[in-house]
Amino acid sequence: MAAFTLKKSEILSSKKEIALLFKNPVLLFKYPFKLYYSIEPANNDEITSLKYAVSIPKKNIKKAAKRNLLKRRTKESFRLLKGNINTDYLKGKNINIMFVYISSDIEEYSNIYSSIEKLIQKLNIELKR
Numbered sequence: 001m002a003a004f005t006l007k008k009s010e011i012l013s014s015k016k017e018i019a020l021l022f023k024n025p026v027l028l029f030k031y032p033f034k035l036y037y038s039i040e041p042a043n044n045d046e047i048t049s050l051k052y053a054v055s056i057p058k059k060n061i062k063k064a065a066k067r068n069l070l071k072r073r074t075k076e077s078f079r080l081l082k083g084n085i086n087t088d089y090l091k092g093k094n095i096n097i098m099f100v101y102i103s104s105d106i107e108e109y110s111n112i113y114s115s116i117e118k119l120i121q122k123l124n125i126e127l128k129r
Helices: 014-025 064-084 109-128
Strands: 026-029 033-041 049-055 094-102
Touching: 014 033, 014 094, 026 109, 033 109, 049 064, 064 094, 064 109, 094 109
Parallel strands: 049 094
Antiparallel strands: 026 033, 033 094
16 A cells, blocks of 8 residues: 555655756656656655656636646646556656646546656656666
8 A cells, every 4th residue: 555655755846856857857757747857865865755846837727726627637647547657767867857837728537637647657658768
């Protein structure tokens, strides 16, 4: 059951880390999301940390309640699917991920879930390289 949790330490909130993420990002796309990720060396050689953030631009979704709904749906999908990210060959690395919602429509949970699932599959392929 512990695999289906999201801890505060897994949230990408530092402005410095977010700036590093957008300095040299790798971009994956699956409608309605863009996934930016970066891999940085960690301070500790043994532990691999995975941090994520969700961005729903005000430009696309005007109402805060709708943006919050999409953030909740995205976080829940990621919470259920983050166990599928294979970090075995990334010992001693930090992986920072940001989901950016690009649609101006409110997507159903099933569409968000399947899109994040496909993005995570693409991410696993990229991480193996």
